[in-house]
Amino acid sequence: MIPRLHERTHTPRDPLAETLGRPVSPNEGLTQDTVVAHWPGPDYFTLDHEQRTWTSVQWAEHLQGPYLEHPFAASPDHDRRAILHLDVRLHPDDRELTGPEWAETAHRLARAAGIEIPGKEHGCRWITDQAQPGRLDLIANLIRLDGAWHAPPTDILRRLTDEARRIEQDLRLIPVRTGPAARPAARPAPTASAQLASVLTQLADEQAGPLASVRGLVEHTAHRIARQPGAVGTDTAHRLELIARRLHALQQDLDGAAAQLVQLRVAAVPPAARRTAHRSPKEKCLFALCRPLPGHPP
Structure with a gap:
């Protein structure tokens, strides 16, 4: 599971369209299978007999709300780009997660990013979309409901990465390899002669050649x-x-x-x-011991 932090924006429409893979629409309702977690959401703003499935445009307006209600809220360096967007991607060979597993992952990432603070009534609005296979997107507004600016932790990416490792272990996902073993050793590029010899060998193959x-x-x-x-x-x-x-x-x-x-x-x-390549480790060691030192005659 690899987290990625996007550049902040002024509007949630573009990040939401990217997560869905299509433009936001007033006619497309996003069910709980797509919006797997949020705070707050339709259940907070609507009555039981009213609409409880919002369209992608309504979700965008929901995220944009604090930005419009508090026109002077800004970061300490006077930055008004309040829309935070991050995503995590599973390993291509990972199993498919269930809806509750995606929801659990969403809340854990929101807490790791400092977006969701348990017990805080005037927190940040955020939603998570699971619209693309093996990918989860979190979009949040850093302007809290009370108009205060929420500054994410400076080491947010490290926190997300650490939490992703814990989620991999808890949900038994394929872990991301780290350290020197993460990258396979580079193989020397084959020479032109080797490539041509390989082509001719394939043509001359008595079993499977053309x-x-x-x-x-x-x-x-x-x-x-x-x-x-x-x-x-x-x-x-x-x-x-x-x-x-x-x-x-x-x-x-x-x-x-x-x-x-x-x-x-x-x-x-x-x-x-060629001789060095065919020497045994013992022979290479003896050769190194018997080699004359610099400045001494052989």
């Missing part, structure tokens, strides 16, 4: 024609057998050319380097 398939079809056709009555069929079968032999000879020529390219590549390596 020429082997063609040769097999030709031999099969020759065998079937030979069983047909008439001298014409026999002559045609003989000609196909000759074609199959030429294809086999071509495969052998390609195999020989591939072997020659490999030999040329080995020959291009300096002899000293």
Whole structure:
């Protein structure tokens, strides 16, 4: 699970459209399967007999509300960009989380980011969308309901990362590998000779190569024609057998050319380097001990 913090904006419409993968719409109702967690929400603002499923436009207006109600609220450095957006992504091979698991993840990330503070009645409005597979987005307004500006912790990304590791362990998700083992060792780029030798070897493959398939079809056709009555069929079968032999000879020529390219590549390596590469660890150690010191004659 990898958290990412986006640049803050003035309006929640663009972050919400990004999370949904489409523009916000007044005709599209977002169910609890999409908006998996929020504070507060429709149950706080509507009566039981009124609308309880909001459209994406209504959710955007809900998040924009404190920004319009408190036009002078700003950060200590007079920044009015109050919309915070972060997302987390699961490993591609992770299992699908259930609705309650996504909701639990949302609340834990909101608390780690300092957005949700238990017991605080005038906190920040926020929602979390799970509209894309394996991804959860949290959008919040840093202007609290009482008009005060909520400053996220300076180490918010580290806190989110630490909480993501704990969520991975609690929900038995695939952990993100960290440290030197996180990146596989870089493999040397193959030379042009090695690439060409690989192509020729594939062409000459007796089992799965394209020429082997063609040769097999030709031999099969020759065998079937030979069983047909008439001298014409026999002559045609003989000609196909000759074609199959030429294809086999071509495969052998390609195999020989591939072997020659490999030999040329080995020959291009300096002899000293080849000898060092084939030395055992013990031989390398003895060679290092017996090597003359700088400034001394060999």
